[in-house]
Amino acid sequence: METSHDTIVILDFGSQYTQLIARRIREAQVHSLILPASASLATIRALHPKGLIFSGGPASVMDETLPSWPQEVLDEDLPILGICYGMQLLAHVSGGIVSAATRREFGRAELTVLDRTDLFRDLPSSGPFPVWMSHGDRIESLPPGFVCLARTPNSPVAAMKYVQHGKRWYCLQFHPEVAHTTYGPQILRNFLFTICGCRPTWTMRSFLEHSVEQIRARVQNKRVFCALSGGVDSAVAAVMTYRAVGKQLTCVFIDNGLLRKDEAVSLPKLFAHYNGFECRVVDARDSFLRRLRGVADPEKKRRIIGRQFIRVFETEAQRVGDVTFLVQGTLYPDVIESVSAAGPSATIKTHHNVGGLPSRMKLQLIEPLRELFKDEVRVLGRELGLPEELIARQPFPGPGLAIRILGPVTSERLDILREADAIVREELAPGVVDQELWQAFAVLLPIRTVGVMGDRRTYEHVIALRVVTSVDGMTADWAKLPYEVLERVSNRLINEVAGVNRVVYDISSKPPSTIEWE
Numbered sequence: 082m083e084t085s086h087d088t089i090v091i092l093d094f095g096s097q098y099t100q101l102i103a104r105r106i107r108e109a110q111v112h113s114l115i116l117p118a119s120a121s122l123a124t125i126r127a128l129h130p131k132g133l134i135f136s137g138g139p140a141s142v143m144d145e146t147l148p149s150w151p152q153e154v155l156d157e158d159l160p161i162l163g164i165c166y167g168m169q170l171l172a173h174v175s176g177g178i179v180s181a182a183t184r185r186e187f188g189r190a191e192l193t194v195l196d197r198t199d200l201f202r203d204l205p206s207s208g209p210f211p212v213w214m215s216h217g218d219r220i221e222s223l224p225p226g227f228v229c230l231a232r233t234p235n236s237p238v239a240a241m242k243y244v245q246h247g248k249r250w251y252c253l254q255f256h257p258e259v260a261h262t263t264y265g266p267q268i269l270r271n272f273l274f275t276i277c278g279c280r281p282t283w284t285m286r287s288f289l290e291h292s293v294e295q296i297r298a299r300v301q302n303k304r305v306f307c308a309l310s311g312g313v314d315s316a317v318a319a320v321m322t323y324r325a326v327g328k329q330l331t332c333v334f335i336d337n338g339l340l341r342k343d344e345a346v347s348l349p350k351l352f353a354h355y356n357g358f359e360c361r362v363v364d365a366r367d368s369f370l371r372r373l374r375g376v377a378d379p380e381k382k383r384r385i386i387g388r389q390f391i392r393v394f395e396t397e398a399q400r401v402g403d404v405t406f407l408v409q410g411t412l413y414p415d416v417i418e419s420v421s422a423a424g425p426s427a428t429i430k431t432h433h434n435v436g437g438l439p440s441r442m443k444l445q446l447i448e449p450l451r452e453l454f455k456d457e458v459r460v461l462g463r464e465l466g467l468p469e470e471l472i473a474r475q476p477f478p479g480p481g482l483a484i485r486i487l488g489p490v491t492s493e494r495l496d497i498l499r500e501a502d503a504i505v506r507e508e509l510a511p512g513v514v515d516q517e518l519w520q521a522f523a524v525l526l527p528i529r530t531v532g533v534m535g536d537r538r539t540y541e542h543v544i545a546l547r548v549v550t551s552v553d554g555m556t557a558d559w560a561k562l563p564y565e566v567l568e569r570v571s572n573r574l575i576n577e578v579a580g581v582n583r584v585v586y587d588i589s590s591k592p593p594s595t596i597e598w599e
């Protein structure tokens with residue numbers, strides 16, 4: 082993006098924490114971008130970075146072949162911060178000795194700081210303090226010209242710098258980006274402001290102003306179309322576009338019959354205070370249900386829903402007529418060419434996005450959130466005045482309740498699951514439970530079990546309760562909810578949802594399980 086913001090470029094050597102580094106930098110109001118470690122020097126130069134960060138990664142500098150990376154970047158006289166593998170790589174190319182540690186160091190370690198002049202500036206002189214380690218190799222001897230800045234009991238060189246001949250290279254064996262490193266944010270701020278001289282101008286307000294102008298200049302007097310999904314991303318993208326072009330934007334919300342209770346009614350209301358914001362609800366419930374009849378296979382369900390979505394979408398776009406642009410809520414993690422093992426695409430399944438459509442319909446894409454992380458989108462949503470109810474929404478899969486009904490989808494089963502889901506959401510809403518939950522939902526199992534209600538034997542449905550904590554949906558743990566909360570949810574589900582006589586709690590983590598049951 083063309084702005085006057087200072088930028089830090091992170092070269093990704095495959096660490097699970099690379100995106101976290103980028104987010105921490107942005108929290109300090111400095112713009113950051115991630116490039117694969119194999120990026121060319123020209124690509125890096127084109128971004129005019131004020132500094133570089135080499136991330137951690139699974140490789141070892143003692144491996145026969147090193148991951149490819151633009152070594153010429155070392156001649157650029159840019160400040161560099163090497164973290165974990167990034168540190169070992171700098172040590173290795175500078176003639177230091179890196180070897181396999183006799184004791185690998187994972188988790189908490191106590192850091193003793195030896196030099197507080199720049200990277201550790203303003204850290205308390207009392208110490209040691211906790212840092213988060215995750216490494217098998219360690220620096221045995223300093224490369225020539227380097228100065229040791231800190232140590233831990235296991236790493237004689239836990240931090241070092243090389244400041245001469247125009248170079249300013251800083252290295253950390255530990256991870257300043259993770260919450261367990263107590264002064265991590267301060268260390269990163271020192272790198273950004275003291276060492277790189279960045280200005281803290283990256284705020285969602287300035288981003289918003291700039292993006293709105295850009296959209297306006299691009300769209301001019303053409304028509305723009307947007308399909309709202311009910312989630313925060315498409316809503317924020319749409320409202321930004323609306324701010325830029327007003328009534329030239331038409332939004333539709335396709336009710337596929339697989340939505341949560343009252344969603345088709347409540348969603349348009351959330352936009353009510355934007356004067357003239359057009360959000361039409363398209364009732365396509367029958368067409369989706371008809372096509373799903375008798376289908377039990379989850380991937381088949383997804384394909385049917387995806388295809389039908391595209392049909393309805395196309396019809397609606399044609400109804401608006403003469404559309405040139407399509408707004409999509411694509412986020413930064415979906416566009417980063419990450420080399421991380423799981424990769425960003427592992428977050429989300431192939432779902433009913435409108436992938437091939439823009440080119441088929443000759444639509445140009447407007448993706449105002451391409452540069453942002455989810456937490457930034459939420460801040461932007463608040464900046465735009467969107468209600469908290471929408472901003473704090475849990476992720477909800479595109480194919481909706483269809484993949485939470487195991488086996489064929491029928492309207493009777495949808496009714497049961499919708500009621501159950503509403504109760505789960507109510508009882509586990511933020512503020513009602515203390516824990517911060519990633520998702521809390523009900524799954525309807527394709528079996529019936531015996532129960533007794535009053536004096537009668539029953540033979541009814543089972544609801545599985547899925548409640549997880551997670552930071553990004555890629556890994557997750559089942560939430561250790563208090564028994565009283567579980568008891569309340571179970572009682573309400575059995576007493577209030579006709580057709581349910583048993584509730585079970587899912588105690589599997591991801592991996593090896595997934596969050597959705599499909």
Ligand code: XMP
Pocket residue numbers: 428429430431432433476477478479480520554555591594595596597598
């Ligand atoms: P799994 O089940 O793979 O889900 O552990 C990871 C996260 O992704 C969400 N999910 C989806 N989100 N469209 C979406 O927008 C989809 O088709 C889809 N499928 C799963 C899921 O709810 C969880 O948060």
